[in-house]
Amino acid sequence: MGKIAQLHRLLETKKISCKELTEAYLRAIEADNKALNAYVRITPDTALQAACAVDKKIAAGEAICLLEGIPMTLKDNISTRGMETACCSRILQGYVPIYDAFVWQELKARNAVLLGKANMDEFAMGSTCENSCYGGAKNPRNLTHVSGGSSGGAASAVGGNLAVYGLGSDTGGSIRQPASFCGLVGLKPTYGAVSRFGLVAFASSLDQIGPITQDAEDAAIVFDAISGKDPQDSTSCGSEEPAVPGLSKSLSGLRVGIAEEYFEGIRGDVKASLEQAISVFREMGAELVPVGLPSIRYALPVYYILACAEASSNLGRYDGIRYGYQAAGYSSIHDMICRTRSEGFGAEVKRRILLGTYVLSSGYYDAYYKKAQKLRGAVIQDFTEAFSRCDMILAPTVPMTAFESGSAGQRDAVETYLTDICTVPVNIAGIPAVSVPCGLDGEGLPIGMQLIGNHFRERTILNAARQYEEATGRVWIRSAEMGVKL
Amino acid sequence: MITREEILDLAVLAKLFVSEEELDALTEEMSNIISFADTINNAGTEAEFDGINRLSNVFREDVPAPSYPQEEILRNAGGGEDGFFLVRRRG
Numbered sequence: 001m002g003k004i005a006q007l008h009r010l011l012e013t014k015k016i017s018c019k020e021l022t023e024a025y026l027r028a029i030e031a032d033n034k035a036l037n038a039y040v041r042i043t044p045d046t047a048l049q050a051a052c053a054v055d056k057k058i059a060a061g062e063a064i065c066l067l068e069g070i071p072m073t074l075k076d077n078i079s080t081r082g083m084e085t086a087c088c089s090r091i092l093q094g095y096v097p098i099y100d101a102f103v104w105q106e107l108k109a110r111n112a113v114l115l116g117k118a119n120m121d122e123f124a125m126g127s128t129c130e131n132s133c134y135g136g137a138k139n140p141r142n143l144t145h146v147s148g149g150s151s152g153g154a155a156s157a158v159g160g161n162l163a164v165y166g167l168g169s170d171t172g173g174s175i176r177q178p179a180s181f182c183g184l185v186g187l188k189p190t191y192g193a194v195s196r197f198g199l200v201a202f203a204s205s206l207d208q209i210g211p212i213t214q215d216a217e218d219a220a221i222v223f224d225a226i227s228g229k230d231p232q233d234s235t236s237c238g239s240e241e242p243a244v245p246g247l248s249k250s251l252s253g254l255r256v257g258i259a260e261e262y263f264e265g266i267r268g269d270v271k272a273s274l275e276q277a278i279s280v281f282r283e284m285g286a287e288l289v290p291v292g293l294p295s296i297r298y299a300l301p302v303y304y305i306l307a308c309a310e311a312s313s314n315l316g317r318y319d320g321i322r323y324g325y326q327a328a329g330y331s332s333i334h335d336m337i338c339r340t341r342s343e344g345f346g347a348e349v350k351r352r353i354l355l356g357t358y359v360l361s362s363g364y365y366d367a368y369y370k371k372a373q374k375l376r377g378a379v380i381q382d383f384t385e386a387f388s389r390c391d392m393i394l395a396p397t398v399p400m401t402a403f404e405s406g407s408a409g410q411r412d413a414v415e416t417y418l419t420d421i422c423t424v425p426v427n428i429a430g431i432p433a434v435s436v437p438c439g440l441d442g443e444g445l446p447i448g449m450q451l452i453g454n455h456f457r458e459r460t461i462l463n464a465a466r467q468y469e470e471a472t473g474r475v476w477i478r479s480a481e482m483g484v485k486l
Numbered sequence: 487m488i489t490r491e492e493i494l495d496l497a498v499l500a501k502l503f504v505s506e507e508e509l510d511a512l513t514e515e516m517s518n519i520i521s522f523a524d525t526i527n528n529a530g531t532e533a534e535f536d537g538i539n540r541l542s543n544v545f546r547e548d549v550p551a552p553s554y555p556q557e558e559i560l561r562n563a564g565g566g567e568d569g570f571f572l573v574r575r576r577g
Binding site: 094095096098099191192205231234295297298300301302304305312316319321322323324329330331333334336337338339341342345350351353354355357358359361367368371372373374375376377378380381412413414417429430 | 488492493496497499500501502503504512515516518519520522523524525526527529531533534535536538545546554558559561562563571573576
């Protein structure tokens with residue numbers, strides 16, 4: 001049984017009140033957040049208010065749903081009405097949204113207990129969480145290492161038992177990579193399955209919100225709650241089938257695609273763990289099918305061209321006039337906007353805005369943006385062809401394990417971007433993928449594998465993840481020695 | 487390759503100031519990233535991108551509904567003035 005169902009049972013049978021549970025999490029945050037830096041804002045009043053509402057329902061004998069009263073966190077780019085949402089950027093300091101993101105509307109309606117907002121790389125741009133204006137979040141499995149990015153705070157909180165689950169956003173791997181680094185499950189849903197309304201935009205054709213949890217069952221429960229068609233997001237179409245009812249299907253006859261392109265340049269120990277995982281799938285009766293994905297060799301440059309182009313346009317809205325930070329001294333409106341943006345954005349964000357401006361500028365548009373769009377079509381074609389021969393593709397999530405904190409200076413930008421090589425193809429194709437823990441390296445740092453599905457096949461990949469967890473005796477689902485113990 | 491001058495031009499388009507100290511490092515980093523992006527030139531493809539997930543444009547019914555209160559919107563801009571955003575004259 002997953003953690004959500006366990007806690008739900010404790011609440012329902014009155015073994016613990018929701019107020020007691022919430023207070024336990026708030027105390028743990030008080031004790032451990034200094035070390036983890038997972039939360040950038042803690043919201044005890046909101047949390048306790050929701051907890052009291054749940055306790056009242058239980059006392060009145062009313063039924064509660066699975067997510068009711070479960071303590072959780074939201075990445076700092078998910079809008080919360082009346083509660084600061086800053087994307088961990090100086091430019092959004094003090095910005096208080098006047099509406100809730102769709103996902104938070106859904107969870108709030110289920111009396112979710114929001115403990116606070118989680119740390120992230122500024123505007124979700126980064127792979128270490130160290131681009132946050134509040135400093136990076138630490139990896140609960142080893143505090144000298146990063147939690148990954150960009151949803152590093154949510155992964156740090158869930159891995160450190162300071163939240164049961166977290167919602168992150170994934171534009172090029174920002175849910176799956178930190179989940180992999182922290183030994184957690186992270187789901188990037190199909191593009192359009194979850195509404196982006198209220199998610200502060202980075203690259204609108206790639207962004208998706210999804211859960212970070214301790215196991216596959218919890219990810220399925222949260223996915224079912226947050227997916228759905230939303231008229232507030234014209235690209236939203238909802239999910240085709242709920243994931244939870246499909247979680248006990250045998251994998252016998254499941255065709256698992258293996259693409260050698262995903263295994264090029266992967267560190268030896270990561271590759272060895274993946275090979276072991278593949279043999280577990282074979283033992284469970286899955287059929288291994290070789291598939292070719294030649295275009296994903298270009299996925300990383302394609303991703304950086306498209307994501308930066310979209311970001312340079314999306315981030316044009318930060319002008320210091322309507323919300324957020326405004327520079328103190330200026331001589332004209334142009335000077336005010338330039339100063340505000342130069343002082344408000346961090347180095348990585350500025351670099352990506354400049355790159356995006358470059359690839360969209362006259363003379364370069366055809367060679368970069370237009371060509372990248374064509375190659376996006378080629379990546380989609382490759383996956384379509386692969387999924388005509390298999391039900392799911394198994395691949396590494398990240399070619400390595402978590403970096404040491406503060407080691408960013410030892411890598412140049414391109415080396416850092418290479419971290420995303422296995423995660424970006426999924427965003428380019430708009431398909432779902434879940435990262436599942438499948439091993440440890442020599443230092444005890446988690447290794448993750450990615451189960452990739454065809455459009456709207458969250459049920460297939462979450463069931464496969466769940467069956468893998470059971471077949472391996474849930475050996476890779478390990479809690480860090482901190483936070484709330486059940 | 488990208489030159490210092492090109493970066494300064496881009497900065498004007500992107501409404502960013504780039505200081506002399508930032509410029510050298512930025513030129514080097516951007517050059518590296520652009521050379522990396524140039525690898526797509528080696529890729530030949532006849533494919534076209536025609537959207538994700540077979541999504542087509544969706545129009546919702548145009549039904550009048552109350553919008554967000556003006557005062558709430560302006561609260562993030564220090565309250566504004568007479569219902570307008572306000573940029574104070576400085577300098």
